[in-house]
Amino acid sequence: AFLSAIRMKGFKTFARSTELLFERGVSVIIGPNGSGKSNISDAVLWALGEQSPTSIRGRTMQDVIFSGSDGQRSAAVAEVTLLFDNSSGVFPMEYGEIEITRRVARDGASEYRINGAASRLLDVQDLAAAVGLGREMHSVISQGKVDELVNSTPATRRALVEDAA
Amino acid sequence: AFLSAIRMKGFKTFARSTELLFERGVSVIIGPNGSGKSNISDAVLWALGEQSPTSIRGRTMQDVIFSGSDGQRSAAVAEVTLLFDNSSGVFPMEYGEIEITRRVARDGASEYRINGAASRLLDVQDLAAAVGLGREMHSVISQGKVDELVNSTPATRRALVEDAA
């Protein structure tokens, strides 16, 4: 299984509809400071059900909604879709492709969809957990956070191994 | 005024007596990971009276004493001397050179000397404060800590400006 696409609209600096297509192997994202690279990483965490705004550098959950720039009005909604190739059947679903969508509006209500069907946060978290991405989501290492694995508590490190089990 | 020399012995990885001579302008320190560069920055903070072991990555104050390696026995004492040029009279003392020495032994007792005379921590801190290096010691920015100025509280930032005043 692998992440085959990320689609974002109204998410942080990705005001306009954006699609990134990935393949297996090594994909490298580059660009100037503040261009939006780490925002892509935040989008992946967020779409997989991240519940703590500080983990994606915000103070509230609505901080992910594009809040305007010199050249664009702010957005009313933020939406991210992750598309996973599931030809190896790693995800416990019958589909060859798994599409996870998360959406939030200014009033704060988050919606989730799995392959188009309205779902709960728990369903998304279960799906992520099935491929080893537990609540710690250790497979996404945010900027400046690589040291955490070394600085964290023995209990946190245990949680990572438990997620994998 | 400027820092004209740093002498270390038994301080972290600087087991043997080491002297770095500086001049005005830009001095750049390079070297591989773990070679001892940040330990030099820790030595400066420590000699100026740093009281929090975590600010220099230790858990106790004795963590600065060279604790041995594959090729060297551990040291009993750590000592650092900072030599300042004072020809511009920035330091409130009559000397053209100011020498600050700090020393700690395994039992934990720290000794301070200013121009050879036994002194108290407070005397060293007063001297540092006189040149704008207050308790926050903002002129020494440790590795990974540059963001602190942005992440810290409004009160901390105020303290930096108060130190300067």
Place this chain on the structure above:
Amino acid sequence: IETTFAEVFEATRGHFEDMVQVLFPGGKGVLRLVEPDPDEAGVASEADDEEPSDEEPRGPGSRGGAGIVLEIKPPRKAPRSMSLLSGGEKALAAIAFLFGLFLARPCPFYVLDEVEAALDDLNLGRFLSLVRRYQDRTQFIVITHQRRTMEIADRLYGVAMDADGTSRVLSRRLTSLQEAE
């Protein structure tokens, strides 16, 4: 299908020790289980083991269970508190643990945001060799400012801030690395 914590821990431990051989040649890495200590600040050291707490039930079967402690002895140095390690050494140790977990239980993808920023040339090369070694077994999405990291990409994505203050993405294959800069 269900594996126990003990099995995954053992596998992680073995792989972590191997990864330390790659990232700290001549050094040594250890993963240990220790009784949970609510006061433990998270830094591995002998001292922690001497101060067991009575406030929480102990043993791997208890809620929370035994914690995992990481210890690294870089080559030529004596083992000591992890907090004293350098920026590069800490990043390397974390990368060793991550790859140890990966080899024990691979995730389908990894997003690594500037994890190699603190590494010197030699260590950067060791890290990149690990990414290349396992690129057929999982997907790596790497965010970087480092030229040498760009060089191992199968596919390169350039992100830019447009004139209107929003992000824009350009995606190129590695053959157009020159154009991407």
Place this chain on the structure above:
Amino acid sequence: IETTFAEVFEATRGHFEDMVQVLFPGGKGVLRLVEPDPDEAGVASEADDEEPSDEEPRGPGSRGGAGIVLEIKPPRKAPRSMSLLSGGEKALAAIAFLFGLFLARPCPFYVLDEVEAALDDLNLGRFLSLVRRYQDRTQFIVITHQRRTMEIADRLYGVAMDADGTSRVLSRRLTSLQEAE
């Protein structure tokens, strides 16, 4: 000789705004005083000002006094919470504040340990131009892994780990930059 907090703050504020022009051309920087709020997490935003706390006496004359809030509006973007800034933007904002303080009240020396690690090429150049601009007014001791930072050195020091596991220092003038590598 004694200067008041207000004088130093005003000087810092003016210089900080100038530094933001250098580091974020087309952007804007603001330093403001706000009433102390014990709950404030330290991130500047309008919301904080709307939640004054009653637990601590207020006003610049009170113990602690008014706190200093930093706000940066990068070019083309709308101003928003500092926590959302990128790694490079945060480092630049911190450097702007540091140089603002320096211009208001110079310290005799600055030790900068890898403060430019998160900066892209363009911003690294802006940071280095500041160090060069003020190198006659104070002493800079810079620890770095970046080649371009080495290039502005008057004097270069190489630190190495010896075979016996202890540090050794070699000091060279910049003309021997080639040898130092």
